[in-house]
Amino acid sequence: MDTLSYKTKSANAATVDKKWVVVDAQSAVLGRFASEVARVLRGKHKPYFTPHVDCGDNVIVINADKVRLTGRKMDEKVYVRHTGYPGGQRISTPRILKEKSASILVEKAVRGMLPKNRLGRQLYRNLFVYNGPEHPHAAQQPKEVKL
Secondary structure (H helix, E strand, O other), X not given: XXXXXXXXXXXOOOOOOOOEEEEEOOXXXXXXXXXXXXXXXXXXXXXXXXXXXOOOOEEEEEOHHHOEOXXXXXXXXXXXXXXOOOOOEEEEXXXXXXXXXXXXXXXXXXXXXXXXXXXXXXXXXXXXXXXOOOOOOHHHOOEEEOO
């Protein structure tokens, strides 16, 4: 067997083919939807996936206000953050966050599924979430994708 014909190809920033995709969150379950969006952002759906390179697509999420949570998560799920000051622990629920902006729910869910390092922070910048059906990225000619 000729072993030279079986070379592993690694992608790098110059060889990656990044595309723009639009994903509709209409009546999607938040966790399942966020895991698919994170997969596309990371690039795991591509044959040349390389773990240490940003080879994912730019994702535009529309209708984020129509995303849903199953069970009683809307009131019982808890998001905890800390201000950095003594006694500064702040708790909020998905219902409270959705009143501010429903896009926060999708952003938090997707961000939690990305790597916790500088690559994850760079991948997160490729996510664009909008509450309504309109988005300002028509110039990039994004493709509609069903997840």
